[in-house]
Amino acid sequence: MTRLKKIYSVIGLAAIIYFLILFFLPLAKTLITSVLSENKLDFTSYSTIFTNNTYSKVLIRTLYISVITTVITMILGYFLAYFIFTREAEKQKSWLILIISPMFMGLTIRLFGWMIILSNEGPVSKLVKMFSQNSIQLHLLFSYSAVVIGMVHYSLPFVVLSVYSSLKKLKRPVIEASKMLGASDSMTFWKVIFPLSLPGVFSGCSITFALSASTFLVPLMLGGPKNIFLSNVAYNSIINVGNYRLGAALSLTLLFIVAVILIIISMLERRFRID
Numbered sequence: 001m002t003r004l005k006k007i008y009s010v011i012g013l014a015a016i017i018y019f020l021i022l023f024f025l026p027l028a029k030t031l032i033t034s035v036l037s038e039n040k041l042d043f044t045s046y047s048t049i050f051t052n053n054t055y056s057k058v059l060i061r062t063l064y065i066s067v068i069t070t071v072i073t074m075i076l077g078y079f080l081a082y083f084i085f086t087r088e089a090e091k092q093k094s095w096l097i098l099i100i101s102p103m104f105m106g107l108t109i110r111l112f113g114w115m116i117i118l119s120n121e122g123p124v125s126k127l128v129k130m131f132s133q134n135s136i137q138l139h140l141l142f143s144y145s146a147v148v149i150g151m152v153h154y155s156l157p158f159v160v161l162s163v164y165s166s167l168k169k170l171k172r173p174v175i176e177a178s179k180m181l182g183a184s185d186s187m188t189f190w191k192v193i194f195p196l197s198l199p200g201v202f203s204g205c206s207i208t209f210a211l212s213a214s215t216f217l218v219p220l221m222l223g224g225p226k227n228i229f230l231s232n233v234a235y236n237s238i239i240n241v242g243n244y245r246l247g248a249a250l251s252l253t254l255l256f257i258v259a260v261i262l263i264i265i266s267m268l269e270r271r272f273r274i275d
Contacts, residue, residue, distance in 0.1 A: 034248035045249035055233065055250070062230045063257070065144060065219075066212035069151040073208045074201065076152065077159030081200070082193075084160070085167040096164070100157045111150060111221040118146050118222070142224030150218040155211050159204035166200025167193070195272070202269035206262050213258050230254045 035041055049055045084095040102110060116122055118140040125138045140146050170193065178188040219229045228236075230250055238247035 030248045030251060033244055034252055037245060042245075045246045046253065048246065049249060049253055058228065058230050058233050059253070059257075061227070062213055062254070065147055065151070065229070066209050069148050069155065069212040070205055070208045072148065073152045073155045073159050074204055077156055077204055077208075078163050078197075078201065080156075081160045081163035081167060084164055096161075099160050102153065103157050107154065107217055108221075110153065111217060114146070114150050114153065114222060115141060118149070141222065142227065144223070144227060146222040147219050147227055150222040151212045151215065154215065154218060155208040158207045158211070162204040162207065163197060163200040166197040166203075170196055198272050199269060202265055202272075206265050209261060209265070210258055213254065 034045055035043060037044075049059070080099060084092050084099070087095060117124055119125065120139065120141070122141075124140065128138050140149075174196075175188060175192060178192045179185075183191065213229075214231055215229070216231045216235060219227055220232055223229075231254060234247045234250035234254070237243045237250060241247075
């Protein structure tokens with residue numbers, strides 16, 4: 001047993017070293033790049049982000065769309081997770097496989113599918129034209145709506161799994177006791193089930209917001225050039241413009257904001273946790 005513990009310790013140490021090399025070293029390099037100019041400290045890149053109107057708008061757009069995506073995904077994700085939770089035990093696995101099946105396909109391929117669906121000649125637009133007798137022209141592709149749809153589709157399986165895991169931890173006798181004491185189904189849900197599933201809700205919010213704020217492909221493919229996110233601006237600054245210092249500053253600004261919001265969500269989770 002002692003030998004086995006030593007093996008686990010060595011593997012754990014190797015994993016920590018691997019994580020430090022692949023995460024903290026590039027992060028440190030990015031930080032140094034963002035604040036050094038000709039071997040001197042220079043924070044003009046950071047001041048540019050918050051004083052330049054263009055970068056400020058992109059930052060606000062990123063946070064705004066990420067919040068909207070988080071809210072929509074949580075509502076849909078909770079509904080789906082609760083629906084699966086209330087099915088018969090042998091059928092729950094089938095529903096879960098159906099929910100996570102889009103993850104078996106690459107994100108780029110899924111986004112190409114959404115581009116076809118949301119295009120002006122796609123099935124959604126044709127359906128609306130058919131029922132409105134060509135009086136309504138939809139322009140979903142390359143819009144905020146398309147970005148939100150793509151992000152919700154991207155994040156939804158993670159939310160469903162998070163909420164479903166919390167719901168599965170609920171003890172059936174607790175739910176049955178609530179109903180035996182005279183509580184209606186809706187009261188049992190809001191007073192018992194929902195509060196006890198909040199860890200999954202907060203976990204889903206964290207995952208969705210982090211994915212939405214940092215995603216690169218979704219706004220690039222579904223949002224078009226007018227609806228880019230901070231991650232896209234950072235990429236363009238480094239790859240197309242060659243301004244490594246500004247690109248590094250944009251990346252770290254986004255990382256810092258996401259980290260702060262995730263910390264706030266974690267604090268709220270501890271605040272509302274029911275043991």
